[in-house]
Amino acid sequence: MLFNSLTFLVFFAVVLFFHYSVSSWRLQKTILLIASxxxxxxxxxxxxxxxxxxxxxxxxxxxxxxxxxxxAKRRLxxxxxxxxxxxxxxxxxxxxxxLENFITLANFAGFQYAPxxxxxxxxxxxxxxxxxxxxxxxxxxxxKTPRCDSFxxxxxYVTFFPQLVAGPIVRSEDFLxxxxxxxxxxxxxxxxxxxxxxxxxxxxxVLADGLLSSSVDKVFGFTGDSIFMLDAWLGLLAFSxxxxxxxxGYSTCAIGTALCLGFILPDNFRSPYFSVGFSDFWRRWxxxxxxxxxxxxxIPLGGNRVGTVRSLFNLMFTMFLGGLWHGASWTFIAWGVLxxxxxxxxxxxxxxxxKLQWIKTRAGRFMLAGxxxxxxxxxxxxxxxxxxxxxxxxxxxxxxxxxxGDPLLSTLEIIEVTxxxxxxxxSHWYLHEKRLEHVIQDMASWWVVxxxxxxxxxxxxxxxxANAFIYFQF
Amino acid sequence: xxxxxxxxxxxDLKRIYPKHHWVALALWxxxxxxxxxxxxxxxxxxxxxxPTLNDSKDLWASRRTxxxxxxxxxxxxxxxxxxxxxxxxxxxxxxGDRPVQLxxxxxxxxxxxxxxxxxxDYSGTVIVGVVPGLFFAPGGPPVTSPSEHLKRYQTWSxxxxxxxQVSMIIEKxxxxxxxxxxxxxxxxxxxxxxxxxxxxxxxELPPYFHEVDEERQGGMTEFAAKNTALQKRIQxxxxxxxxxxxxxxxxxxxQAKVExxxxxxxxxxxxxxxxxxxxxxxxxxxxxxLPSTGKLREMENTFTPREHFWDRILKTTKAPGIHFEDxxxxxxxDCPEWSHLNRQDATEFTxxxxxxxxxxxxx
Numbered sequence: 001m002l003f004n005s006l007t008f009l010v011f012f013a014v015v016l017f018f019h020y021s022v023s024s025w026r027l028q029k030t031i032l033l034i035a036s037x038x039x040x041x042x043x044x045x046x047x048x049x050x051x052x053x054x055x056x057x058x059x060x061x062x063x064x065x066x067x068x069x070x071x072a073k074r075r076l077x078x079x080x081x082x083x084x085x086x087x088x089x090x091x092x093x094x095x096x097x098x099l100e101n102f103i104t105l106a107n108f109a110g111f112q113y114a115p116x117x118x119x120x121x122x123x124x125x126x127x128x129x130x131x132x133x134x135x136x137x138x139x140x141x142x143x144k145t146p147r148c149d150s151f152x153x154x155x156x157y158v159t160f161f162p163q164l165v166a167g168p169i170v171r172s173e174d175f176l177x178x179x180x181x182x183x184x185x186x187x188x189x190x191x192x193x194x195x196x197x198x199x200x201x202x203x204x205x206v207l208a209d210g211l212l213s214s215s216v217d218k219v220f221g222f223t224g225d226s227i228f229m230l231d232a233w234l235g236l237l238a239f240s241x242x243x244x245x246x247x248x249g250y251s252t253c254a255i256g257t258a259l260c261l262g263f264i265l266p267d268n269f270r271s272p273y274f275s276v277g278f279s280d281f282w283r284r285w286x287x288x289x290x291x292x293x294x295x296x297x298x299i300p301l302g303g304n305r306v307g308t309v310r311s312l313f314n315l316m317f318t319m320f321l322g323g324l325w326h327g328a329s330w331t332f333i334a335w336g337v338l339x340x341x342x343x344x345x346x347x348x349x350x351x352x353x354x355k356l357q358w359i360k361t362r363a364g365r366f367m368l369a370g371x372x373x374x375x376x377x378x379x380x381x382x383x384x385x386x387x388x389x390x391x392x393x394x395x396x397x398x399x400x401x402x403x404x405g406d407p408l409l410s411t412l413e414i415i416e417v418t419x420x421x422x423x424x425x426x427s428h429w430y431l432h433e434k435r436l437e438h439v440i441q442d443m444a445s446w447w448v449v450x451x452x453x454x455x456x457x458x459x460x461x462x463x464x465x466a467n468a469f470i471y472f473q474f
Numbered sequence: 475x476x477x478x479x480x481x482x483x484x485x486d487l488k489r490i491y492p493k494h495h496w497v498a499l500a501l502w503x504x505x506x507x508x509x510x511x512x513x514x515x516x517x518x519x520x521x522x523x524x525p526t527l528n529d530s531k532d533l534w535a536s537r538r539t540x541x542x543x544x545x546x547x548x549x550x551x552x553x554x555x556x557x558x559x560x561x562x563x564x565x566x567x568x569x570g571d572r573p574v575q576l577x578x579x580x581x582x583x584x585x586x587x588x589x590x591x592x593x594x595d596y597s598g599t600v601i602v603g604v605v606p607g608l609f610f611a612p613g614g615p616p617v618t619s620p621s622e623h624l625k626r627y628q629t630w631s632x633x634x635x636x637x638x639q640v641s642m643i644i645e646k647x648x649x650x651x652x653x654x655x656x657x658x659x660x661x662x663x664x665x666x667x668x669x670x671x672x673x674x675x676x677x678e679l680p681p682y683f684h685e686v687d688e689e690r691q692g693g694m695t696e697f698a699a700k701n702t703a704l705q706k707r708i709q710x711x712x713x714x715x716x717x718x719x720x721x722x723x724x725x726x727x728x729q730a731k732v733e734x735x736x737x738x739x740x741x742x743x744x745x746x747x748x749x750x751x752x753x754x755x756x757x758x759x760x761x762x763x764l765p766s767t768g769k770l771r772e773m774e775n776t777f778t779p780r781e782h783f784w785d786r787i788l789k790t791t792k793a794p795g796i797h798f799e800d801x802x803x804x805x806x807x808d809c810p811e812w813s814h815l816n817r818q819d820a821t822e823f824t825x826x827x828x829x830x831x832x833x834x835x836x837x
Binding site: 001002005041042043044045174188189191192194195206210214224259264266406407409410412415416435438440441445448453456457458460461463 | 487489490491492493494495496497498499500502503506507510511514631632633634636637640641644650651653656657658659661662663665667668669670672673675723
């Protein structure tokens with residue numbers, strides 16, 4: 001079910017009614033759990049079986065880990081969880097990719113191999129809930145958190161509908177304690193939740209889909225030899241904006257929805273396009289994924305405690321897998337490797353530039369933020385291009401100063417992209433060290449109402465075609 | 475990916491709620507939004523917009539599902555002329571069979587014919603409206619639109635079905651929910667800002683002049699049927715839309731002509747294969763050429779002459795066909811904007827068409 005659909009409006013109204021009509025906390029959680037299954041099944045009912053399987057396997061594994069002390073048996077239990085979860089993820093997400101590459105390799109080696117195509121449908125949200133259940137089992141295995149005693153709480157943690165299909169990826173230590181005490185949003189929390197939902201929908205429907213997507217599709221869908229440089233850059237910037245507004249919009253909706261139900265979810269984005277360096281960027285972009293990769297992959301690999309070369313390898317390997325997490329394609333891997341390289345270079349340069357005083361000045365920070373944003377955009381080329389030929393065509397067009405190439409964007413699209421990206425960058429600069437909540441708090445009430453009304457009118461006029469969120473495909 | 479392993483959390487769970495009276499703010503927002511939306515609704519009604527269903531992919535999918543449960547039903551496929559000009563009430567009265575309307579505006583019906591040919595149980599009558607310029611369109615929106623409609627039907631999720639039901643309720647109340655004319659995207663396009671040389675915006679499409687009901691019976695609005703200024707505006711929009719595009723980049727006019735000839739032949743063979751498959755299952759296919767008038771008819775005669783297109787369809791497929799110019803009773807109808815009949819004429823046209831059609835169905 002999409003947040004930007006009429007079905008969700010009706011569904012959420014019904015959920016709120018039942019959630020606040022009953023007084024038993026256990027019953028409230030049961031209602032939320034059932035609602036979450038309905039939310040998921042509304043997309044493709046059979047795939048709910050995978051969600052149940054993942055839930056049950058990790059429940060029983062964690063239960064056994066809670067009592068088992070023998071290291072060998074604990075490792076075996078962890079292996080069961082990893083095999084089932086990563087096996088499902090591997091089959092549904094990477095099955096075709098692996099087969100395609102195997103065929104290519106076989107053909108390259110002179111073996112003609114042409115198996116039937118698999119036509120596997122990717123179950124929505126599988127990457128998100130797999131990481132969530134895995135983090136629970138890993139936490140119990142490493143004895144960072146005790147196993148959960150309540151199956152209801154645990155199932156709700158895995159399935160909680162606001163963040164089920166596209167995050168934020170929530171840790172059990174953050175969610176399960178919230179299930180212990182009854183949750184009812186007070187008026188301010190509820191109102192702020194509604195404001196957040198409106199803001200998230202506005203980002204998705206008006207900014208990402210309405211004002212940016214057509215420019216992105218035109219530029220990345222171009223099949224000719226070269227695009228006029230201005231158009232190539234505007235198309236790329238439009239994608240930077242589109243992916244941010246799309247994904248941040250989803251997270252904002254999820255946080256707002258949870259707030260209305262009395263739950264708190266972590267932030268997933270914090271003004272990432274004014275990041276000063278790549279470590280900073282990954283503290284601000286998809287924060288729940290980057291911290292997951294850090295805690296469950298980078299640190300177990302040894303992190304930065306194993307010597308420079310090994311720690312840089314760990315960094316690169318983590319980002320390689322981070323790229324692969326986004327999709328079964330070499331272009332996603334290229335995106336991950338590029339970000340890994342950025343982090344490695346930053347790490348190597350840190351010793352030198354940390355001594356430079358001008359870097360700490362406002363102008364220096366602006367310059368570093370500009371370089372970071374530029375390189376983040378270069379990486380987006382690979383993320384958005386469906387194949388390397390498009391990516392190379394884009395790279396060629398971005399740096400073709402000869403004035404050749406086809407102009408693609410209409411005057412209206414140029415204005416839309418320029419305006420939206422300018423506002424995006426200024427807002428990220430302004431919110432770099434601030435929280436949105438503080439900015440809203442300092443605003444006069446009439447300004448808040450004006451902005452809120454503007455967003456509602458924008459949503460009404462855009463009418464939204466209920467387009468799926470980009471991150472659903474991951 | 476933060477590169478430090480020092481103990482930190484990149485997020486915290488504390489949430490701050492800005493100190494405002496949020497209930498009051500929400501109520502003021504609801505009030506102002508309602509007033510502004512109400513004003514917008516009154517304004518668009520003053521421009522003669524009326525509440526009508528959007529002819530969406532969901533509405534199409536809802537009709538397509540009928541075929542699965544009733545595979546002997548008559549199906550209408552084609553473009554907007556079939557949507558406007560064939561009165562389903564008259565058809566039902568004459569044959570006892572209520573057709574399923576699957577025609578879509580500005581599209582090549584080839585993919586719909588293929589879909590019915592591939593349907594394992596379908597054995598009804600398919601009436602195919604032919605507008606040669608669209609029937610032989612090699613690509614672009616006339617081809618992508620049917621494939622998008624089919625994809626929606628094939629992947630129609632429970633949530634999309636429910637959203638469609640809710641949409642139909644509210645679209646019957648509010649005129650401003652007109653997806654083709656009154657979305658923010660379309661309103662911005664209406665600014666018609668001049669573009670750089672070599673940059674072409676989307677082609678201008680006719681403004682609101684038709685409505686559909688839940689069964690997708692289409693029809694020209696009363697306002698469009700009477701307002702000559704609107705009719706003239708739409709006529710001017712048809713001219714570029716029905717003018718063949720320049721040859722693709724890197725091809726001469728002659729090369730493009732040869733390529734198009736090959737495409738036409740391939741399309742005819744594909745159509746024949748689909749017709750044959752439907753007939754093998756006990757169904758039948760009847761092609762229909764519906765009226766057009768004025769300069770548009772002249773353009774069609776010039777760019778898609780009957781002998782090269784319509785006659786070849788019938789000859790290749792060996793399926794029966796009705797060309798409006800071949801029957802005295804079907805000639806002489808006036809299309810106000812050159813391409814479609816108004817509602818009264820559509821009913822009268824269908825009444826006159828039925829004897830011919832019934833004759834072919836009986837054969």
